[in-house]
Amino acid sequence: MNFLTQSNLTAYASGKAILIGEHSVVYGHKAVAIALPDVKLKLTFFAPDHSQNISSWDNAWFTKIRGNSFIPEQRVTQLLTKAFEKALTLCGVDSSLQYYIPQKFLIESDIPLGGGMGGSAAISTCLLKIANQIFNLNNETKAGLNFQQQIQFANEIDCLFHFGKASGLDASTVASNGIIEFSKGKLPEYIQNKKEFWLALVDSKERGETAHMVKKVAEKLNTIPEQMQNALIQLGVLAEKSILALTAGDLKLLANCLNTAQNYLCEMGVSTEKIDTIIQKFKDTGALAAKLTGAGGGGMVLGLFESKPDVLYSHFDKDSLFITRVPQYVEKS
Numbered sequence: 001m002n003f004l005t006q007s008n009l010t011a012y013a014s015g016k017a018i019l020i021g022e023h024s025v026v027y028g029h030k031a032v033a034i035a036l037p038d039v040k041l042k043l044t045f046f047a048p049d050h051s052q053n054i055s056s057w058d059n060a061w062f063t064k065i066r067g068n069s070f071i072p073e074q075r076v077t078q079l080l081t082k083a084f085e086k087a088l089t090l091c092g093v094d095s096s097l098q099y100y101i102p103q104k105f106l107i108e109s110d111i112p113l114g115g116g117m118g119g120s121a122a123i124s125t126c127l128l129k130i131a132n133q134i135f136n137l138n139n140e141t142k143a144g145l146n147f148q149q150q151i152q153f154a155n156e157i158d159c160l161f162h163f164g165k166a167s168g169l170d171a172s173t174v175a176s177n178g179i180i181e182f183s184k185g186k187l188p189e190y191i192q193n194k195k196e197f198w199l200a201l202v203d204s205k206e207r208g209e210t211a212h213m214v215k216k217v218a219e220k221l222n223t224i225p226e227q228m229q230n231a232l233i234q235l236g237v238l239a240e241k242s243i244l245a246l247t248a249g250d251l252k253l254l255a256n257c258l259n260t261a262q263n264y265l266c267e268m269g270v271s272t273e274k275i276d277t278i279i280q281k282f283k284d285t286g287a288l289a290a291k292l293t294g295a296g297g298g299g300m301v302l303g304l305f306e307s308k309p310d311v312l313y314s315h316f317d318k319d320s321l322f323i324t325r326v327p328q329y330v331e332k333s
């Protein structure tokens with residue numbers, strides 16, 4: 001029980017963007033996604049000794065997203081607490097200890113809520129890291145999680161936020177913390193990016209909700225099966241092509257894959273007029289490609305650029321714009 005008197009614990013994780021494969025990944029096709037190096041979520045666990053001093057909030061959970069503070073609604077708070085308990089159990093923390101935890105949590109995040117940038121996957125990954133630290137504080141024999149456990153456990157926790165229905169792509173990407181190829185039910189594999197590029201993400205400020213959009217695709221698959229099956233298969237082919245493009249440093253090919261993927265996503269009914277407008281704005285400002293990222297129906301729009309697109313600061317509201325560099329992979333010596 002010595003963690004009750006230990007100092008506070010912190011963990012970090014990145015947000016994510018799907019390059020190719022939203023929706024098609026649900027049907028077993030390959031997807032490619034990236035943990036965004038400059039988009040972070042920090043989770044602080046205030047041990048009970050310290051949390052008593054935080055008089056300004058009496059809830060267990062407190063969130064700050066890009067400087068805006070709020071207490072999550074009760075439904076979300078319950079999910080967060082359930083997620084922490086699950087993380088403790090998965091990390092092997094003795095359940096008798098869990099009764100002694102009237103602690104508080106602070107989430108400080110760059111990641112907009114529900115926009116397809118993997119906020120819940122980042123929370124899940126951080127909770128896992130914190131639960132593992134708690135295990136180590138309470139056990140003589142220290143334990144780390146291996147790669148497979150990190151991925152599987154992060155996904156199990158993230159499923160709580162997605163009502164058990166996530167393909168595993170979000171959590172696998174965030175827990176891997178790199179550029180990955182992913183197929184449902186398999187461990188992700190890292191992709192070694194040959195040439196630096198830049199990604200910009202703009203928040204459409206509309207929200208489609210993942211579960212709703214996944215259902216919408218399923219319904220359309222029933223009404224126009226041939227067209228939808230073809231789109232899903234083609235997205236899988238584009239994912240494979242984009243892996244080749246990344247490993248060869250062929251930005252032109254990568255751009256072509258992203259633009260074509262957007263056409264299929266439109267055909268599948270998950271894009272919106274607002275997304276189309278942002279895509280056009282991206283193209284007007286020099287993007288090699290642009291597409292929605294995540295479940296669609298709103299959420300974030302992704303632009304691919306060869307160099308840092310500073311010009312975007314004068315076209316988009318600063319609060320809804322992210323610009324991040326994707327470095328070239330360099331083998332560690």
Ligand SMILES: Nc1ncnc2c1ncn2[C@@H]1O[C@H](COP(=O)(O)OP(=O)(O)O)[C@@H](O)[C@H]1O
Pocket residue numbers: 063065072076079107109111112113114115116117118119120121123161170210294295
């Ligand atoms: N910073 C946060 N604070 C509290 N809850 C969050 C936060 N980020 C995500 N969540 C929870 O996770 C759910 C899914 O959000 P998110 O993972 O950002 O969406 P997406 O799956 O589109 O990437 C939210 O509806 C909320 O319940």
Ligand SMILES: C[C@@](O)(CCOP(=O)(O)O)CC(=O)O
Pocket residue numbers: 021022023024025026114115116117118165166167168169170210214293294295296299
């Ligand atoms: C639509 C989907 O393929 C991607 C998830 O997108 P989002 O990050 O939850 O918006 C759903 C899934 O993979 O479970």
